[in-house]
Amino acid sequence: MEYKLPFEVYNKNLKKGKLLGLKCNDCGTVTCPPTMACSECAGTNHEIHELSGMGKIVTFSVSYVGAEGRQNEHPLTIVLVKLDEGPWIMGNLIDLDPQKVTMEIIGKRVKAGSKMFPGDKYSAAAARPLFSFI
Amino acid sequence: MRRVAVIGTGHSKFMYNSPKTSVEMLSEVAMDAIMDASLKPKDIQAIFAGNGLGDFEEGQSSVSSYVADDIGCFNVPATRYEGACASGSMAVRDAYMWVASGFYDIVLVGGVERATAIGVPLATRAFCTFADSRYEFPAGFNYPASFGMLTYLYSTTYGVPLERLKELMAGVSVQSHEYGLQNPNAQIHQALTKEDVLKSPMISSPIQLHDCCPFTDGSAAIVLASEEIAKKLVKKPVYIAGVGQSSSGKISSQSKHYPRIRARELSVQQAYKMAGLTPQDIDVCELHDCFSIAAIIASEGLGFFEYGTAGEAWERGDTRLGGKIPINLSGGLKSKGHPIGATGVAQVCELTQQLTGNLVDLGRQVEGAKYGLTDTMGADGIVVNIILSAE
Ligand SMILES: [Zn+2]
Numbered sequence: 001m002e003y004k005l006p007f008e009v010y011n012k013n014l015k016k017g018k019l020l021g022l023k024c025n026d027c028g029t030v031t032c033p034p035t036m037a038c039s040e041c042a043g044t045n046h047e048i049h050e051l052s053g054m055g056k057i058v059t060f061s062v063s064y065v066g067a068e069g070r071q072n073e074h075p076l077t078i079v080l081v082k083l084d085e086g087p088w089i090m091g092n093l094i095d096l097d098p099q100k101v102t103m104e105i106i107g108k109r110v111k112a113g114s115k116m117f118p119g120d121k122y123s124a125a126a127a128r129p130l131f132s133f134i
Numbered sequence: 135m136r137r138v139a140v141i142g143t144g145h146s147k148f149m150y151n152s153p154k155t156s157v158e159m160l161s162e163v164a165m166d167a168i169m170d171a172s173l174k175p176k177d178i179q180a181i182f183a184g185n186g187l188g189d190f191e192e193g194q195s196s197v198s199s200y201v202a203d204d205i206g207c208f209n210v211p212a213t214r215y216e217g218a219c220a221s222g223s224m225a226v227r228d229a230y231m232w233v234a235s236g237f238y239d240i241v242l243v244g245g246v247e248r249a250t251a252i253g254v255p256l257a258t259r260a261f262c263t264f265a266d267s268r269y270e271f272p273a274g275f276n277y278p279a280s281f282g283m284l285t286y287l288y289s290t291t292y293g294v295p296l297e298r299l300k301e302l303m304a305g306v307s308v309q310s311h312e313y314g315l316q317n318p319n320a321q322i323h324q325a326l327t328k329e330d331v332l333k334s335p336m337i338s339s340p341i342q343l344h345d346c347c348p349f350t351d352g353s354a355a356i357v358l359a360s361e362e363i364a365k366k367l368v369k370k371p372v373y374i375a376g377v378g379q380s381s382s383g384k385i386s387s388q389s390k391h392y393p394r395i396r397a398r399e400l401s402v403q404q405a406y407k408m409a410g411l412t413p414q415d416i417d418v419c420e421l422h423d424c425f426s427i428a429a430i431i432a433s434e435g436l437g438f439f440e441y442g443t444a445g446e447a448w449e450r451g452d453t454r455l456g457g458k459i460p461i462n463l464s465g466g467l468k469s470k471g472h473p474i475g476a477t478g479v480a481q482v483c484e485l486t487q488q489l490t491g492n493l494v495d496l497g498r499q500v501e502g503a504k505y506g507l508t509d510t511m512g513a514d515g516i517v518v519n520i521i522l523s524a525e
Contacts, residue, residue, distance in 0.1 A: 011268075061338045065337050078274055122267075
């Protein structure tokens with residue numbers, strides 16, 4: 001069985017700032033990032049669905065120590081955002097100097113843009129959501 | 135299914151910069167375990183070995199096969215297990231199944247890792263291969279950040295103010311270092327104070343250096359045998375009474391349960407059910423404290439404490455020798471060290487010693503311990519639990 005929304009298509013769209021997921025025709029759950037089966041009912045009767053990219057920060061970490069090849073990106077703020085459509089997604093927060101980030105940002109509303117991770121020796125290039133405050 | 139016992143153990147000194155290769159490190163403890171069981175390499179019918187990142191560390195995969203040859207277990211089936219930090223305990227669980235089923239009578243289980251040789255930046259990158267490389271690594275994901283996110287979430291979910299939670303987390307590291315001082319095999323022999331922890335460098339907020347376990351080189355091995363054989367070879371076999379294993383998807387997919395780890399709760403329930411035991415029956419536990427918050431979350435998921443309260447249990451001394459449930463008397467991953475392929479096997483070695491009553495001289499024997507529980511968590515939630523029984 002083929003993926004309805006493979007990484008390549010998801011990634012191409014996120015690169016342009018469009019966040020795609022899957023909406024289940026059986027239970028209504030939105031799954032994002034995409035998987036093969038619905039994250040709630042495990043069915044595969046779903047359609048590609050464009051998300052608003054809006055949501056609120058549920059947790060975060062300001063990371064000071066990066067993996068080899070990525071140290072120059074740090075410090076950076078990694079966030080988990082609960083999207084308005086339900087799913088959580090991982091991305092980065094801009095708009096605030098990482099060294100000034102505190103727990104105050106939890107619950108703040110944000111909107112997703114995107115930024116490329118250019119890839120390294122091991123992993124392919126991939127877009128990640130880049131959140132800014134609304 | 136028949137009963138299976140641990141009849142021999144081998145455990146290396148955990149360290150930085152091992153002068154030995156992974157194959158050598160694993161072969162040495164494998165031979166120790168075989169001799170401890172009064173056996174010869176020719177008695178071993180199969181080898182199961184955990185190794186997370188040999189490819190990155192030494193350009194060496196397939197360690198199990200080279201170990202088999204080096205120790206004279208010529209041509210036996212030898213399989214490598216990769217489940218990130220749970221690789222070793224995955225190998226124990228599968229090896230258990232093969233003997234319990236009656237297919238084999240005597241097998242060797244081991245694990246090895248040599249993570250320090252490649253330095254912290256590459257080791258950090260290598261560990262990141264355990265995360266979802268499509269959807270989460272691009273955001274700069276790393277494991278300290280993962281547990282940093284869990285810490286804030288724990289604070290908001292249970293209403294434990296961050297400052298208080300950080301103090302409780304520091305208490306976890308302090309206890310582990312104290313017990314690590316009594317373990318000759320521990321990587322770090324250093325007394326810590328809460329102030330040391332809270333003043334250590336920030337790694338990924340709010341996780342500081344002394345909330346983190348080190349990168350480690352080390353190995354461990356055990357011999358498993360059927361009950362019938364075990365009774366002939368050793369005076370006091372320690373039995374595997376229950377096993378459990380469960381998997382998880384990427385961090386963001388676990389939103390319904392975080393900061394609880396659903397995979398752990400499912401895995402340990404399998405183990406408790408199989409053993410016919412409850413958390414109250416466990417006398418001693420070695421759990422996955424890769425980060426101080428991880429120990430707090432694990433002890434709650436295993437059923438020892440109410441959600442949101444485990445930090446206070448450490449503060450009260452419930453987790454100490456003589457407390458309600460002694461946890462990580464070996465020093466845990468934090469002080470004993472965390473050679474990811476070996477960690478789960480090393481936990482079984484430690485609890486086998488506890489249930490045999492061999493740790494009196496080392497000052498960390500839980501008197502009359504009958505049941506022990508191990509807990510390891512790899513990647514974003516690959517959890518394995520093993521329950522050992524003294525009878
Ligand atoms: Zn569904």
